[in-house]
Amino acid sequence: MNIMHEIETASNLIELAFGKFKTNDEEILGALTSLELLKVDNNDIEKVKALLSNFVFDESDSMIPMLKFKVKSVRGLYINIYRAKFCFKDQKLKCDSPEGIAIYHRARLPGRSHAKEVLVGYLHKNIQKTLISHLNMHKLLVKKYNDVSEIPTLRNFLPIYENILRNKNPKTVHKIINLLKGKFEPFLDYRMDLITSGDLIDFVTSQQRSRTAIEIQNNESQFVVKHSTLKEWICTIRVAIEAASVYANLFTPCKTLYCKALKFRGSEIKPRYINDDTLSHLIISLKKRDDSKLKNKNTECMFSDYLTPLMLLLLETGLRPMYALSLKWSDIDFKENIINIRPTQGKIKKHQACKLTNELALVLAEWKKHTIHNRTGNWVFPSPQNNSLHLTSYKTTFTTFRKEYGLDLVMYETRHTFATLITKVYKNLQTTKEALHHADIRTTTRYSSALKEDLIKAADQTSEHNSFFSNYKGGSANVNTASY
Template identity: 25%
Template sequence: MAILSKINATSIKSLAVEDKRLNDTEIKGFHARISAKGAISYYLFYRHNGKQVNYLLGKGSSITPTQARDMAKSQAGKVASGINVQSDKKVAKAKELAKKFNKFSVYVEEKYHPWLIANSTRTADQIKSVLLNNFKELADMQLSEISAWHIEQWRSKAKKLNKAEATINYNVNTLKGALSRAVEWGIIDSHELGKVKAYKLDNNRTRYLDPLEEKALLSTLTERDKLIKSKRLSANEHRLKRGYPQQPSLSHHAYADHIEPIVILAMNTGMRRGEILSLKWSNIDFSIKVLTIKGESAKSGKTRHIPLNNAAFNVLTKWREQNAFTTFVFEGSEGKALTDFKKGFSKVVADAELQDFHFHDLRHHFASQLVMKSVDLNTVRELLGHADMTMTLRYAHLAPEHKAAAVNLIG
């Protein structure tokens, strides 16, 4: 129950936890609260435009009762003159935030990225990388200075570098999300990126490998693996002659690195890039040859199970022999999931002389092979994790025998 007394050092010292609240007898609305753990907080209660406001003056750990009283007098005077001190406090805090985090690189590293870690740990590092690596020219700019013109200039350069329009859209949308959050936090008043319209994409693109391309890709992966192992062997011989410490030998490993296992797995399961990178050994039941993609890793948010064919099972079995003590199937540094393999995969695609081929096309390849071998579209949908048949129907044209069978029913 609240008690009445002038708030000073003596009354605060005698305030018990069971009292909960001490109302000052001289300054209207001035009161102190005590938590269950004995922590003191000072407040000023007032009304503004008919609404109740409880304004925090400060914590007992940082201000004295006398200082709290002086602050209460000052703020009560402002309230009497019609000022909403709570609103003023929020404005001041927003200005402080704007001053501290308005530089793009500082905002991303010190404000946005920590928030992402707390709310979206699976993509936090990836989003930070997208923002800082793709928009380097914005690094020293104030958030309030970033305009639609800057982003149009960036898109023009990206197009000249042959970046895919889907990738450009993703990067710009990631930047929009970061700036929209800055608006929400009061760091900037608004941003112009809503004026930047996304490129219209052909969502029905179904690029897959023909037999010769598939053979070229697999051959390139094998040759790449041999070359890496050969270079490691030569380097160690060189180090041995000069008495230098040797690097770990790759001779007894099935794979020199993660590139070939990732590609083989994608070709034979249709898994998305993010699903592969977040895959853990605990998600694979080798006894029944089934891989489980958890809902938190899936685009649809739903858990699904993929039976492993011989190629997928064999590559995972061999890869596990090299990485038996890791949590993630494809692990990066410090025990975290691998975040990227774009450079290695792009080199393989170039060496195999594959035209207009992206990693996601391995998923199309998986689906296309199933449909061309007469697997029904609903089964394909389930394996791919599509929420409905809309996306899966893009592969329907690869099964002409279904259409032929349909018209023959009436002919």
């Protein structure tokens, strides 16, 4: 990183404003690839121009006394340019004082819970050396403090975390560890308890990209990757921090790690649900897959593996896949027709319950005949490798099935489909929210008597109308949601 180059880039931006922006907007976008102009949306070119113009033309009533640029290549590094120290001559920015441009570094010092902004120095010929010296000194302070602490840094915790992950799911270990090393390299020497929401928000900001006017008009993503990918990265580092807190037993993860700024809702994208034709194709394809895999095999269960019962369960309940995978047989009350959902580190923080429909009861009873349940264990979906653990990933199996049978869908669409169907049945969004166990609904009962009659009625009507399992057994699927 060359700080003089970044200062020159910032100066060029200001000179463009002095020239009334007689240039292509692409030049402004190019300058903003390495710098971020604070207090304005960098994707909105007109707002960027307005801010720069207010800084340059001091006769304006809304004159800006200072511009602050964030250097994207160095975490926490800022360039401050002060209007009072500059004049403009011959379309050039002239500095009347060496204090016209200041370099600041914002970082959290060892042992401090909050970051502090420190002046590195003003513009002079040795500012590059001064900056490098400052950054190196900060790294040494962090390292020295970490060396005497029992709480590990991210770098030191990764080998431990690798062993923890290997016991859970050996297939995903290298992917997770490599993601943490590659994407969160600036955090490697931070103690696990000192990685805060501010750090993660800075990381998210670094993934933003400059969009053209057409891209903004088309509402294209402001990030260099998909919302789902960025969400996966943030979730991965959060889970690692939580694992470190359990391992070290010396700190509690910051609650703000789950703040609104770190939620990726992708509001511009409408939730997808499985339409009638695709539902029919899905049910028939699941039946064909099981018949093919069970051909010439003597088995009591009509399911070849977990995929069919898992998808039917998701369609019948609208559960998030992670909660379905972690179900135990002891969570299912066949007498009261209730499925109890235990609170986890996910979105559900209190005990919840959902209706066990007659269709789903038949599915689970059939699935329990599978030989995988002959071994001792309480998981509804046990891991094929280790029966004492539950299944954690269905990606490979589901992707293979989806491609083989030409299905354009993702597993989470089962939840959106359930929400759509139950809304059509009962025509009440409040009931739908309760059925989906959203956080703003307080009906967090774990017993059948506490389930509202309208929710039970809606769930039964949805199941009776769909008859997913009945259609599955018959080898056909006459799905028709249009008649609701």
